[in-house]
Amino acid sequence: MSYDHTTIETTWQKRWEDEGLYRSVVDWDRPKHYALTMLPYPSGDLHMGHWYAMTPSDARARYMRMKGYNVLFPIGFDGFGLPAENAAVQRGVHPAKWTWENIGRMRTQLRSMGAMFDWQREAISCEPKYYKWTEWLFAQMFKNNIAYRGEAMVNWSPSLNTVLANEQVIDGVDERNGQPVIQKLMEQWFFSITNYADELLSFEGIDWPDAIQAQQSNWIGRSEGAKVDFTTEAGDTLTVFTTRPDTLWGATFMVVAPEHPLLGSITSETHRESVDAYVDQASKRTELERIEDGGDKTGVFTGGYATNPVNGENVPVWVADYVLISYGTGAIMAVPAHDERDFAFARKFGLTITPVVQPPDVDRLDGATMQGAYVGVGTMVRSGPLDGTIVTDAKGRQNPSVSAAIDWLVENGAGLEHVNYRIRDWLIGRQRYWGSPMPMLHRADGEIEVLELDQLPVVLPEDVEFDGRSPLKEHPYFASAIASDGSEARRESDTLDTFMCSSWYWFRYLSPDFDTAPFDPAEAAYWLPVDTYTGGAEHAVMHLLYARFFVKAMRDIGIFDDTIAEMTTRGRDPEGLFDEPFLQLRNQGQILGETRTGDRLVIDGNAEGQRILATSVLLDSDASDDAGLVVGELMRRTENILQIAPTEGGNVTVEVPAEATVDIPAIPGTNDVNQLKHHLEVERMSKSRGNVVNPDDLVAKYGADTIRTYLMFAFEWQKGGPWDSKGIVGSHRFIEDVWKLGTHSYKPDAIDDASTADLRRKVHQTIQRIDQAIVAFKWNTVVAALMSLRNELVEAKRSGAVSDEAWTEAVDALLLMLAPIAPHITEELWNQRGHTSSIHVEAFPEADATVAKEDTITMVLQVNGKVRDRVEVSAEVTAAEAEAAAMASPKIQQWLDGTTIRKVIVREPKLVNIVATP
């Protein structure tokens, strides 16, 4: 019978679902494992990236189940979001209709993967029974002062007609649509994530990739320093934040941001006109335009002065947009002698520069002649009481000068020690339609009222028209409501950022229909927290940071109290289980578009014997064969030597001297020869580039098992890479071979004990390798180990020299170990081989170390670290025997001839290294 993947896969998918094989039920007698894959957005079709992300997630969940864990592996959809509204505007489809149709299609496609999702726990964030609790959670945050309404400079996207969170803006443009955003002072809803900054900087107790930890730490941006109070002429306190309070004595002017609230009172009448003009012009510039200016600084003098508290000196106050209102206090003390930006500003406008840190071994610095700011180590000078204090390159209190300066400020009442963070509060409201409503009322008297549970959910109305703006403000249900005291009110028409929906979804999976709380404590007490979370690293400072904040906030509000009580009743210690959402996080890489062949180099130069000395190298994929002296593909580069494969004939060696010109159009600026190898034609797999591989077509052609196997085998999972459609045949051959082995009725020919032992050893070594590889998420080596076992079985089948028992053990082990990766074919073969229960509830094979152990080992014999011979020795060889065996080798004797042995290193049974000199 030949392998018919379509029949096998559809049959088993249906049977598993009918029999409820993947239903997960609380069972306190068994250890639990909560495996989670990132909530997919229902964009329309499942693409290869989803398969790539979810297959290892599924395989690992299956492995844990075979290892004896009670595994929960749920799935759902992130139903709200802008693409649905865009579809409405562009194609006239209602967002709800568009979303639900996509969900329907993706459900079918997800089922074709054969993943062990427990569909009865499916949660969809745009359903009222879900977003009722999103609203309720917001209400709890509001009541506990974690959500608040406040005025701040926010990112406004004119193209989307909504505000965006800081995390959604990169280099002044929307991270999703690339359109510019502008800064606007607006009253908005925020979550005070800033209050959790310090806790979020600690990753204790969780196993997350270094890169994510680094990104989150960068984003939070903790700086230690001091707040220092300067006094303006009008008597106001102008506070600055500085990480270098030790340079206060060198502060020769101050700069405030154009939006600074004290700017008006600082500005003198004679300067008001020019200040107003500057502020007006600055407000019109987008962040993007400012960034494009680079280091060139603009600004004007306010005409006002302030007093430096450390020495009583009057310093001029300037306004300039290189000082940002959103960071620190929006005002700085400028120390041009020791800060690059202040130095550039001072030189441009002719301001005083006073050095207060003296570098070692250099003449006394002179502000008038300095070429740049000095930011290195030295000794404090011109700093009154602190003269002579050592300045190191350490940050904060670690630096003696900073520490001394803070102490001085505190003692003299001139300032306070302060830690500043870069992260800003999470802007949570959106002026959009397709999102969770907010459970808030604005009363006629201006007060804000939060709705109670019995009034939830505020249902999103569906009878609306679209023109790119939110229709909620005008909708009768939102425009007029009655407050608790019977007065007139309007509903809040902002909706919640969809990242809030995805900040708690793994709790909703526990009990998607639970009606009296966001989740059922009886489920939560058993399943929480998530043990393993997998998904893309692009969510590092958005979803993954928000999720951590959310759990901490929920914990502080007391939302887990019932769960903790239930845990305690069950004898499970709740200590520390609600500080972090996901104990282990692993990120997959990205699947890119298929590499285009035909990157061609056009080389001109002179032939010198065998090689060519280039004068110019140009990368031009469309170049014709006669466009230069040599035209062809770059096969290899070693330093400045290129191997070029022309269309016809053998490789040509080209030397590229330093003076030759190299031109790679895709890499801007001056190119050099070192960049050549790295210029591969790889593109991100996306619809717009037309290089998408459709998983549905591949499923039809090869079957889900082959694709799953290939995706795990072809890449280093955490790295990803360009799709290679040719490589899939290797995985397909493997699956076909498994079919042949699994359906073969083995009859031994002439049983040979050594062959039998060899096969058994291979089986048990493979189990050991796979256990290690799965723990490390090294899926390519898991598949490689199974392929290697396949090779042994093919050989055993041909020889007929292994015993019946060994054959059966090996084939069964192969099927069991492959089951997490290729669930359908293994289930079918398991069934055909006479087993009545599912392979997916079987125990994973246990390695027997005694069987796995080698009896003889190839020992390497080295002379001076170079391998000169190999001998077979017993695994139990002693050091003396090993050395004797080495000395007995004729080849080794030859190499030792005429030398003196200095030392013999024996690492039995693997190696003997003889150190000898002439």
Next chain:
RNA sequence: GCCCCGGUGGUGGAAUGGCAGACACGGCGGACUCAAAAUCCGCUGCCCGCAAGGGCGUGUGGGUUCGACUCCCACCCGGGGCACCA
């Protein structure tokens, strides 16, 4: 500028400080076939050599070590994050 990750055959990629290149793809040669596909067998890092064998080889340069893809230092290149952040 600061922080994180990486650089190994034609390609994807393996290697607790101990045989570099497992496992695949591709390529080459052969078998089967009228032929092709599929399948099966063999070879496949580079260089010298008919061979036996030898030399070189994990981005570059140094170091530690009997021994380094692996550890340390410096540099080059690529990818990602942060950035007039005071």
